[in-house]
Amino acid sequence: MCLGIPVKIIEKKGTRGIGEIGGVKREVDLRFIEDVQESDYVILHAGFAIQKLDEKAAHETLSLLSEMLNDTPKTR
Amino acid sequence: MHNLIKDLFLKSFNNPLLSTLDDSAIIDIDGQKIAFTTDTYVVKPLFFPGGDIGKLAVCGTVNDIAVMGARPLWISCALVIEEGLDYEILEKVIASMKRTATAAGIQIVTGDTKVVESGNCDGLFINTSGVGVIEAEPLRCENIAVGDKIIINGGLGEHGIAVLSARSDLGLKSAIKSDCATLNFFIEEILDCSEGIKFMRDPTRGGLATTLNEIVEEKPFGIMLEQQKIPIKNTVKGTCELLGFDPLYLSNEGKVVTVAASEDAARILESMRKHILGKDSEIIGEVTSRHTGKVYIKTLSGGTRIIDMLEGEQLPRIC
Amino acid sequence: MKYIDEFRDKKFCEKLAMKIRNILDEEREITLMEVCGTHTMAIARYGLKTLLPRNIKFLSGPGCPVCVTSNADIDKAIACCRTENTIITTFGDMIRVPGSSSSLLAEKVNGSDIRVVYSPTDALEIAKANPDKKIIFLGIGFETTVPTIAASIKDAKDNGLRNYYVLSMHKVMPPALKTLVDSEEITIDGFFLPGHVSTITGTGIYEFIPENYGIGCVVTGFEPVDILQATLMLLKQIKNGNPTVENQYTRTVRKEGNPAAKQLLAEIFEPSDAEWRGLGIIQRSGLEIRNRYEIFDVEKNIVLQIEETREHPDCICGKILKGVSEPPDCPLYETVCTPENPVGPCMVSSEGTCSAYHRYTEYRI
Numbered sequence A: 001m002c003l004g005i006p007v008k009i010i011e012k013k014g015t016r017g018i019g020e021i022g023g024v025k026r027e028v029d030l031r032f033i034e035d036v037q038e039s040d041y042v043i044l045h046a047g048f049a050i051q052k053l054d055e056k057a058a059h060e061t062l063s064l065l066s067e068m069l070n071d072t073p074k075t076r
Numbered sequence B: 001m002h003n004l005i006k007d008l009f010l011k012s013f014n015n016p017l018l019s020t021l022d023d024s025a026i027i028d029i030d031g032q033k034i035a036f037t038t039d040t041y042v043v044k045p046l047f048f049p050g051g052d053i054g055k056l057a058v059c060g061t062v063n064d065i066a067v068m069g070a071r072p073l074w075i076s077c078a079l080v081i082e083e084g085l086d087y088e089i090l091e092k093v094i095a096s097m098k099r100t101a102t103a104a105g106i107q108i109v110t111g112d113t114k115v116v117e118s119g120n121c122d123g124l125f126i127n128t129s130g131v132g133v134i135e136a137e138p139l140r141c142e143n144i145a146v147g148d149k150i151i152i153n154g155g156l157g158e159h160g161i162a163v164l165s166a167r168s169d170l171g172l173k174s175a176i177k178s179d180c181a182t183l184n185f186f187i188e189e190i191l192d193c194s195e196g197i198k199f200m201r202d203p204t205r206g207g208l209a210t211t212l213n214e215i216v217e218e219k220p221f222g223i224m225l226e227q228q229k230i231p232i233k234n235t236v237k238g239t240c241e242l243l244g245f246d247p248l249y250l251s252n253e254g255k256v257v258t259v260a261a262s263e264d265a266a267r268i269l270e271s272m273r274k275h276i277l278g279k280d281s282e283i284i285g286e287v288t289s290r291h292t293g294k295v296y297i298k299t300l301s302g303g304t305r306i307i308d309m310l311e312g313e314q315l316p317r318i319c
Numbered sequence C: 001m002k003y004i005d006e007f008r009d010k011k012f013c014e015k016l017a018m019k020i021r022n023i024l025d026e027e028r029e030i031t032l033m034e035v036c037g038t039h040t041m042a043i044a045r046y047g048l049k050t051l052l053p054r055n056i057k058f059l060s061g062p063g064c065p066v067c068v069t070s071n072a073d074i075d076k077a078i079a080c081c082r083t084e085n086t087i088i089t090t091f092g093d094m095i096r097v098p099g100s101s102s103s104l105l106a107e108k109v110n111g112s113d114i115r116v117v118y119s120p121t122d123a124l125e126i127a128k129a130n131p132d133k134k135i136i137f138l139g140i141g142f143e144t145t146v147p148t149i150a151a152s153i154k155d156a157k158d159n160g161l162r163n164y165y166v167l168s169m170h171k172v173m174p175p176a177l178k179t180l181v182d183s184e185e186i187t188i189d190g191f192f193l194p195g196h197v198s199t200i201t202g203t204g205i206y207e208f209i210p211e212n213y214g215i216g217c218v219v220t221g222f223e224p225v226d227i228l229q230a231t232l233m234l235l236k237q238i239k240n241g242n243p244t245v246e247n248q249y250t251r252t253v254r255k256e257g258n259p260a261a262k263q264l265l266a267e268i269f270e271p272s273d274a275e276w277r278g279l280g281i282i283q284r285s286g287l288e289i290r291n292r293y294e295i296f297d298v299e300k301n302i303v304l305q306i307e308e309t310r311e312h313p314d315c316i317c318g319k320i321l322k323g324v325s326e327p328p329d330c331p332l333y334e335t336v337c338t339p340e341n342p343v344g345p346c347m348v349s350s351e352g353t354c355s356a357y358h359r360y361t362e363y364r365i
Helices: A055-069 B002-013 B053-066 B087-104 B158-167 B184-193 B207-216 B234-243 B262-274 C010-023 C037-045 C071-081 C104-109 C120-129 C146-158 C173-182 C195-201 C208-213 C224-240 C259-268 C291-296 C317-322 C353-359
Strands: A005-013 A016-021 A024-029 A041-045 A048-052 B025-029 B032-041 B071-082 B107-116 B124-134 B149-152 B197-201 B222-226 B257-260 B282-288 B295-298 B304-307 C030-034 C056-060 C086-090 C114-116 C134-139 C164-168 C190-194 C216-220 C245-247 C269-276 C280-289
Touching: A005 A024, A005 B234, A016 A041, A016 B234, A024 A041, A024 A048, A024 B234, A041 C195, A048 C146, A048 C195, A055 C010, A055 C224, B032 B053, B053 B071, B053 B087, B053 B124, B053 B184, B071 B087, B071 B184, B087 B107, B087 B124, B149 B262, B158 B234, B184 B197, B184 B262, B197 B207, B207 B222, B207 B257, B207 B295, B207 B304, B257 B262, B262 B282, C010 C224, C030 C037, C030 C224, C037 C056, C037 C190, C037 C224, C037 C353, C071 C086, C071 C104, C071 C134, C071 C164, C086 C120, C104 C114, C120 C134, C120 C146, C120 C164, C134 C146, C146 C164, C146 C259, C146 C291, C164 C280, C164 C291, C173 C208, C173 C280, C190 C195, C190 C224, C195 C216, C195 C259, C208 C216, C216 C224, C259 C269, C280 C291, C317 C353
Parallel strands: B071 B107, B222 B295, C030 C056, C030 C190, C086 C114, C086 C134, C134 C164, C190 C216, C216 C245
Antiparallel strands: A005 A016, A005 A041, A016 A024, A041 A048, B025 B032, B032 B124, B071 B124, B149 B257, B149 B282, B197 B257, B222 B282, B295 B304, C269 C280
């Protein structure tokens, strides 16, 4: 029930920021996020950042998936 | 809309010229074939990044003739003007029509003007009808065969997003411009380079998905697209992600879908890419025997799904 | 697009699909339920069912906030449209949903000033620009969206706006989930939990599902790789007999959720009983505006002429939302009820099960 898209914060002033995706910019209300800096990614929903994207966790997931590509299939 | 055309207009007007439902009617006058088309432009707002209603009114009609394989020559221009419309706005629109017509090598040869009460049209509506000549056989759906390739001459959805970003205050800022352009010279060059072109159509309202569905409807073939191959600019992708839109349903005003014989497709693609209006051309799918009457797509993730006609307008959503 | 494209990668999807096929016992039918309409659409849009064996059944639950909104509530929204001197602001999802006799689109055609907005803050701007009008925001959505509406009410109060109102039709997930698992009408082997609801709520609210019902859960992201990875995680839980709440969407969901959002939600709204299409009235599953913010509650400030609610006798949206029936089981599906002329919300809402089914009928090569 929730269209939420990762956007990069390219400008920040107090609790307002500008988020960018694919060259498209939109104002983002940052009041729900502590400690967000320019260059961070946030999840944008209905004009609000609902969470800061954890880039470390994202990379961990992607590494796990990349490793999985090298797994040999088990025979049943 | 689709049912309105079938159930009312076709039924009432009923003649073989109309029933082809091509972008232009092809009329034979003592051996000389002419292409004849009409379209009405009601875009709001009147001005948007990359164009305006005037430019659109010329491009749309010129393109509807060109995609039949005909050479557009003359168009009419009928205006419905809302009382109180700024004269300066009208001047700008007319100047734009003139510029676009000149660039396309066509003349505006007749017209009409009506003024309606304030509130009865969104500033300005324009109807343009166009006439062109055709020497070769017109491009028709009947020519399409299983194995033919589907080619698009560039990124989808730019016009739809440009108009949307100008119309509503969705607070989105981007450099996106409508792809609105006259395609007649481009199409002429492509037709010159190959005999293998079977069919062309411009994917305007309802986007590529709607146009392809119209092509396959009640036909003994279907279409399979490859999502990976479909060109879409990042700004269109970004806007679609934010608003929950599907770019396959967004309108285009400078694009042509070409169906070509498989053995000629690569050569046609190469020719297209040499032209400024085709530099991002791609082969995006093929005509198949297995999905008769339907359009399917192999998705980015490797799955497959059907692509249906658009019902209603796409609207920004939270879900 | 960063953090999107990587999670649509074909190689990852193919490998995950292969692992899913390998782990699955071909004989056994597994039923997995997604309770988020965005998951329903993603599964359909990417054709994920065509990548997986037939004995995995994806069931769509009551996760489309528009679909679960009762006819009575939609009729309230329509009554707002018919009130003089109003501008109705809404998310696009609501526009074509039918109530007892009308829809927002039909009201717009009849002359009501109805505007689609991307954010509730856009509705506030409309309120500021039109001080002589009453601006009513149609509040739908689950825990992901409610904090944004809460913020609009807070801002309205802080700015002294007196012409902004909200019709709260909001709902919260956990009581509906409990109603589903308590119901004996369907067997669910695992849940895909809503990734963005969980971004706000955190993951603790779901612990009761494995603990009390022995059903495994995975908090799931929305890209095809996320959904396939979550499928594999659920199947592993089922195979190992260790139902738990796992988090697949770690890049966004934290165990504690978003405290600031939860706090504002609780400041502006309080739980109330709510009627869910298909599930009936569920206690404390809705949200109403607290008394101290009641000047923004449309129902407490404007007299609405609401028509008598009628349900179409043959519409089975309710059963579809529970996962008891599927769209082809409905006598109206694609005969009377089409996206052009929807009878029930499941066909027209962008997240609706029937809409997804109609638009993205699964195709097997």
